[in-house]
Amino acid sequence: MGDLEIRRAVVEDVPAIVALLADDPLGAQRESPDDLTPYLAALGRVDSDPNQHLMVAVRDDRIIGTLQLTIIPGLSRMGANRSIIEGVRIHAEERGSGLGTQLIEWAIDESRRLDCQLVQLTSDISRTDAHRFYERLGFEASHVGFKIRL
Template sequence: MMIRTATAQDIDPIVALLMDDPLGAKRENPGDPRYTAAFAAIAADPNQVLAVADADGEIVGTLQITFTPGLSRIGATRATVEGVRVRSDQRGNGLGQLLMEWAIKEATTRGAAMVQLTTDVSRTEAHRFYERLGFVASHVGMKLPLQA
């Protein structure tokens, strides 16, 4: 198992991971050209890391980290983890923990003051998973959709 930065060849497997989930199955659209444009923007931005868990050429997990410099907390940088997915046949074997430990190490290496994430309120198993890793539900997240 290797965790590495995603390449353009990983787009379709990543989208498949995003869809391998009750919420993602409703909002993803395989083959849509917007994924390629989004990947290009992510790859060009030094404050973005799109990572995959690669098991002998098969993509079995993914996550994205966004590094946000800010003035609050005395100029702290926050690492926000999003899009954490483990392929359904790989869940329960520690891969999610490996991915998150990798993300935390990456955040530490880049000097982030904290790692934060959001998780849908319906994902109660994910909440327990993140709490086991030391995350605390400290804020209320809000979203305002701007596109259909």
């Protein structure tokens, strides 16, 4: 098995990232791998924002994982930066391999390097396996989340 590289996503990675996002029951309902146009536009917005870090995990020239790390400067907590981890996906063949742990540890280390005082994430209520995974990594289910579709 080759070495793992965690790097910023580039345009050529978009099809593989979208495939990862679509490869579960929730993603299959909301992603559209047949039309990459909105994803390419989104990558342009992400790339132009220095607080956005869309990352891919690559082994043997194959994308096997992804996540997005967002840095949020704020006034609360005495002006602390915080980070949010979103869109964590691991290729089906890699689940259980430790890759998810490596990606989350990368995000925590990068958050620390960027002077964040808090790392947070959300996970759909139906993803109970993911909840146990995040708790094993030290995250606490501390809040109730709300959203509204626009």
